[in-house]
Amino acid sequence: MWIDKLFGGVLEVETPIGPRFLNLSFFERVRLLWTFRHFLSLPQQVLRPSELRLVDRLANENRFISQSAIAEHDLPVIGRVERQRAPITSEGLSIDGQSVEAVRLADQDGLERVA
Numbered sequence: 001m002w003i004d005k006l007f008g009g010v011l012e013v014e015t016p017i018g019p020r021f022l023n024l025s026f027f028e029r030v031r032l033l034w035t036f037r038h039f040l041s042l043p044q045q046v047l048r049p050s051e052l053r054l055v056d057r058l059a060n061e062n063r064f065i066s067q068s069a070i071a072e073h074d075l076p077v078i079g080r081v082e083r084q085r086a087p088i089t090s091e092g093l094s095i096d097g098q099s100v101e102a103v104r105l106a107d108q109d110g111l112e113r114v115a
Helices: 002-008 026-035 049-060 067-073 100-108
Strands: 010-015 018-023 041-043 077-082 092-095
Touching: 002 026, 010 049, 018 049, 018 067, 026 049, 026 077
Parallel strands: 010 077, 041 077
Antiparallel strands: 010 018
16 A cells, blocks of 8 residues: 555645645655654644645645546545644734734744744
8 A cells, every 4th residue: 555655646735725635756755655654644733844845845836636637547645734724813813822913023023933
């Protein structure tokens, strides 16, 4: 089963419009097979920064493939990245208890947020 994923697997990413599938190169499949070796699905918060950059880069490069192509070629899914939306409060969007405006201003000033 992992051989099939190694030579033809895709990555599933949850988006606001539903699940999308990303086409991967061989080395990207190897890297993500290691990431998802014990899990079928992972929230984006547990991924390493380099893995998040990889997923974002793949999405920005528009390497999406259709669900019909996956069904037609019977491509295995390596794993699923669960993307969660920022919680909405009465003050607006909130990230870790801070308003989005405060986080945006801190990012523009070059200040680092302490987690």
